[in-house]
Amino acid sequence: MRIANLLKIAFKALNNNKLRCFLTMLGIIIGVASVITMLAIGQGSKDSISAQISEMGSNMIMIHPGSMQRGGVRQSADDMQTLTVADYESLRQIAGVAAVSPSVNSGGQFVNGNNNYPSTVYGITPEYLDIRKFSVREGAMFTDHDIKSAAKVCVLGKTVADNLFPDGTDPVGRVIRFGKIPMTVVGLLESKGTNSMGQDQDDVVLAPYTTVMKRILAIDYVQGIFASAVDESQTDDVIGAITETLRSRHRLRDDADNDFEIRSQQELSEMMNSTSDMMTVLLACIAGISLLVGGIGIMNIMYVSVTERTREIGLRMSIGARGVDILSQFLIEAVIISVSGGVIGVIVGVVATWVVNYVAHWPVNIQLYAVALSFAVCTVTGVFFGWYPARKAAGLDPIEAIRYE
Amino acid sequence: MCKEIIRITDLRREFMVGDEKVKALRGVSFTINEGEFVTIMGTSGSGKSTLLNILGCLDTPTSGDYYLDGENVRDMSKNRRALTRNRKIGFVFQNYNLLPKTTAVENVELPLLYNPSVDAVERRRRAMAALKAVGLESRVGHRSNQMSGGQQQRVAIARALVNDPVIILADEATGNLDTRTSFSILMLFQELHARGRTIIFVTHNPELSAYSSRNIVLRDGRMVSDTVNLSPASAKEIFMNLPDDND
Numbered sequence: 001m002r003i004a005n006l007l008k009i010a011f012k013a014l015n016n017n018k019l020r021c022f023l024t025m026l027g028i029i030i031g032v033a034s035v036i037t038m039l040a041i042g043q044g045s046k047d048s049i050s051a052q053i054s055e056m057g058s059n060m061i062m063i064h065p066g067s068m069q070r071g072g073v074r075q076s077a078d079d080m081q082t083l084t085v086a087d088y089e090s091l092r093q094i095a096g097v098a099a100v101s102p103s104v105n106s107g108g109q110f111v112n113g114n115n116n117y118p119s120t121v122y123g124i125t126p127e128y129l130d131i132r133k134f135s136v137r138e139g140a141m142f143t144d145h146d147i148k149s150a151a152k153v154c155v156l157g158k159t160v161a162d163n164l165f166p167d168g169t170d171p172v173g174r175v176i177r178f179g180k181i182p183m184t185v186v187g188l189l190e191s192k193g194t195n196s197m198g199q200d201q202d203d204v205v206l207a208p209y210t211t212v213m214k215r216i217l218a219i220d221y222v223q224g225i226f227a228s229a230v231d232e233s234q235t236d237d238v239i240g241a242i243t244e245t246l247r248s249r250h251r252l253r254d255d256a257d258n259d260f261e262i263r264s265q266q267e268l269s270e271m272m273n274s275t276s277d278m279m280t281v282l283l284a285c286i287a288g289i290s291l292l293v294g295g296i297g298i299m300n301i302m303y304v305s306v307t308e309r310t311r312e313i314g315l316r317m318s319i320g321a322r323g324v325d326i327l328s329q330f331l332i333e334a335v336i337i338s339v340s341g342g343v344i345g346v347i348v349g350v351v352a353t354w355v356v357n358y359v360a361h362w363p364v365n366i367q368l369y370a371v372a373l374s375f376a377v378c379t380v381t382g383v384f385f386g387w388y389p390a391r392k393a394a395g396l397d398p399i400e401a402i403r404y405e
Numbered sequence: 406m407c408k409e410i411i412r413i414t415d416l417r418r419e420f421m422v423g424d425e426k427v428k429a430l431r432g433v434s435f436t437i438n439e440g441e442f443v444t445i446m447g448t449s450g451s452g453k454s455t456l457l458n459i460l461g462c463l464d465t466p467t468s469g470d471y472y473l474d475g476e477n478v479r480d481m482s483k484n485r486r487a488l489t490r491n492r493k494i495g496f497v498f499q500n501y502n503l504l505p506k507t508t509a510v511e512n513v514e515l516p517l518l519y520n521p522s523v524d525a526v527e528r529r530r531r532a533m534a535a536l537k538a539v540g541l542e543s544r545v546g547h548r549s550n551q552m553s554g555g556q557q558q559r560v561a562i563a564r565a566l567v568n569d570p571v572i573i574l575a576d577e578a579t580g581n582l583d584t585r586t587s588f589s590i591l592m593l594f595q596e597l598h599a600r601g602r603t604i605i606f607v608t609h610n611p612e613l614s615a616y617s618s619r620n621i622v623l624r625d626g627r628m629v630s631d632t633v634n635l636s637p638a639s640a641k642e643i644f645m646n647l648p649d650d651n652d
Contacts, residue, residue, distance in 0.1 A: 005518045016506040315502040318463060319516040319564070320491020322484045399463050402502065 006325070010332040017305075024301040025341035027294030028378050032345025033352055035287035035374040036366065040353040042280025044364035049276060053269040059098065059232050060131055061239060063225040063246070066261030081221040082250065082259045085213075088225050090245055096238045098230045099127035102222040104212045110164060110205065111177040117163035121154065121178055121205045123212025124226075131228040134206075139172035139187030142208055150210040154178075155187040158202040181215055183207065235266050291374065294341070295381035302334050302389035313393050314401025327394035334386020335379065342378040346371055409472075410571050410603050411437040411460065416469035418455050429455040431626040432469070437572075437605065437619075442598040442637070444614045445607045447623035454576075456623065457607045461494055461574050462486040474571045491519050495565025499577035501557040503549040503564075509536060509556075510545040513563045520568065535563040539593060555586035562593060566602075573597070575606045579613070585647050591616055591640040616640050 014021045065080035088102040104123040109116050126141045128134070142153045156164070156171055165171045171185045192201040213219055229238040239262050246260055306313070313326055321329075350366060357364045418430040429452045437443055447453040458464035459471060462478055463486075471478040474493055481489065490496075495516075503512045513532040517523045523531070536542055539559040549557060558578060565573050575594070579587035595616060598604055606617060614620040615638045622630040 002521045005521070009518060012504075012507065012511070016504075311502060312504060315498075315504075316515070316519075317487065318461065318490060318496050320487050320519045320568075322487040322519075324484075325487075325519060399458050402463075402498065 006328050006332055010329050010336055013309075013329070014333055014336060020301060020305075021337060024297055024337050025344065027297035028291070028338050028341030028381070029294075029345040029348055031287065031291030031294040032342050032374040032378055033349035034290050035284065035377075036346060036349030036370050037352045037356065038283035038287045039280065039370035040349075040364040040366045041356060041362055042276065042283050043367050044357075044362060046273060046276040046280065047365050048363035049272045050269060053265055053272070054133070059228040059230075059235060060265045061227045061229065061235065061242065062263045063227065063242065064261050064263075065223075066258065080259075081219075083222050083225060084220075085222060087246060087249060088222060090249055091225060091227060091242060094238065094241045094245060096230050096234045096241065098228045099130040100225065100227040101125040101128035101131060102209045103128070103224040103226055104209055104217060104219070104222055106212060106216050108179050108216075110160060112164040112171075112174065115164050115166060117160055119157075119160045119203055119205055121207050121212055121216065123207055123209035123216075125209060128206065128226060131226045134192070135190045136187045137190040138170070139185070142186055142206075147208040147210050150214050151208060152181060152183045152211060152215065153186045153207065154183045155189060155206040156185055157189045157204040157206075158191040159200055160203060160205055161185075161188055178205070178216070183211075232266060235264050239264060287374075288377075291377055291381065294378070295338075295385045298334055298337055298382060299385035299389065301337075302330060302386050303392070305333075306330065306389045306393040309393075310396060310401045310404040313396050314398050314404060317396070317398035318402055323394040326396075327390045330390035330393045331383065331386050334390065335382040338378045338382025338386075342375045345378065346375060349374075408439040409436055410439050410441075410474060411435075411605075412470075412472040413460075414470050416456070416459065416466045416471060418452075418459065418464070419467045429626055430459075430466070433623070433626070433628050434469075435621060435628065435631060437603065439571075439603050440598070440601050442594065442604045442616075442618045443606065443621060444617040444619070445605060445621045445623065446609065446611060446614060448609055450625070451623040452626040453607050453609075453623050455626075457574060457576055457605075460572075460605065461496060462489050491516060492568060493571045495568065495570040495573040497558070497561050497565050497573065497575040497578045499580040501549075501554070501561045501581075503557055503560055505550060506548055508546050508548055509541060509552070509560045509563075512549060512560050513567050515564060516568045531567050532563070535567040536560070538566060538597075539563045553586075554582050555589060558582065558586075558590055559593065562590075562597075566597070571603060573602055573604045575604065577608055578606065579610075580608070585644070588640050588644040588647065592644055595637070595640050 063083065065082040085102060088100060091097060091100045101124045105120050107118065107120045109118050122128070125147060126144070129136070129141060136155060139155070141155060142151065145151075146153050154176075161171050164176055165174075171188060173185065175182050175184050177183070189202065189204070189206070194200055209222065213222070227238070227242065229235045242262060243258065247258065250259055252259065316326060349371075353364045353366055356362050414434045416430050416433045417428070420427045420429060433452075433456065445453055445456065455464070459466050462473070462481070465479060473489065476489070478486065478489070504515065510529070510532050513535050514528050517528040517531060533542070533545065536545055539562050541556060541559050541563065544552065544556060549560070552560065578594075579590050582590060591613070594604055594606065598618070606613065614634070617634060618637055619631070619633050621628060
């Protein structure tokens, strides 16, 4: 028996039952397509979360004043003045810290001629750019000299620049006002868009922290310190070292709580990843079940088909088909259904993924392993669920089969 | 000159139906030579179906020997019998057993699909030749459901001829057809016989014995008569004298 002949026989048999064949395939198509789409959506959202987190700076460590009681009254974090410039300077000495910057900010109205826009000025050092993964698109970042001299210079985020200079003039070199303080624009930031929380990351103005502290807020403490570890794996060690340093500097007793809070992006990213992992597993389970149902559909149809075609099987046997020929025919039919269902399923899955991306704007990432896996599963399904009916067909007694009514 | 195609000796076949032993064949012996047109007759329960199954290598006897074209079928494995059916036997059934929604030529090609030594070109050539032999060369592309009963039976006969078998086994081949069509099919069998085909025609209809060259009658699993018909009646004459369908 030639394979080509077997294929020919199986194709003819399927061709005679196009609708049924298609409906059986539909189970597999839906199964495969949903596995691919679900995993693509799951992976896509995971990717976008981690991309957004790394945009914010995945090594970032944030230190804020925290938990302090004054005479039994717990204080709001804004009022606390536990972090100082000296604290910031001490953190620069810690090994594993790549960059560190104090942070003070003040909201207010920026004015340029007859345009004005409310935004927040962040007082920082140039290292802040590395921590938050900002970069300067035009002009230059202010310098350490500007910090020492508390120079009235600033770098604008895109949103602020667009609003203050709607006519498209180059802001670099121009003087804007923040409240009553004139500031020279020395640079423009590269646009970063919105972050995962929906905040506009371009709605910022960066200035030397000394300028904000002395000239705007008139305070002698910092509101927060941003730092970054050399790489993500060292984040925990660096957090430990920072905690040690700050506790000793603040002369906290061993049993006292920290008077500051340290948070890292890592915690956030782990939490978000575990959520999206769970969703992916859930989606994959649902899709896997639909693939299984598709497989049972094949078995059901092949089983019915064997009974329905008993006479045909008897005839084939009487004209010389061996049991193995009949077995192969039915098995090949099952495999053709499942494999072509798989191919169509892959196409439908890819298209559906694209549609999800295009219509719902969900981030997607088609997983090659999902395509390979679902395709392999549906082929195995075809053989597995086709085997039993095929065995039944091959085991028929030709004498009874040919006279079957 | 007379080559022996079939030789059966003391053929017995027993079935177990529940606890009861049913003896379908109780010792049948005969020899069929090349070029004979044999009708095997018997009422239902006479064992003619069982005999046909054994002759067609679908079943094996409980005891006794069956030589087909010099080979002992009793010793054959299941696959070997399938091969024998494919190469040496052509079946014609009462209900045609054509594949549905399949064209005449594809139906005729079917046995050759199970013969790896025949390629696609040869297969098509032989199928066309077989269809020509049964007078259906104009209907090769018709599907089985687009043909009359008589045409379907002709396709079935072409299918039986296509592998150039040593014997054609017909099981009530005219049983589902009206008188006129029956005679046309019978005529076809006589033509094939005239061209040297060996044919065994199993039927319960005693009238048909007049058209064969030899008639074997079975009753209760035994052969009760074996007569040679030296001057078979011509089905063609009867057919010509039948009134036309379109009256």
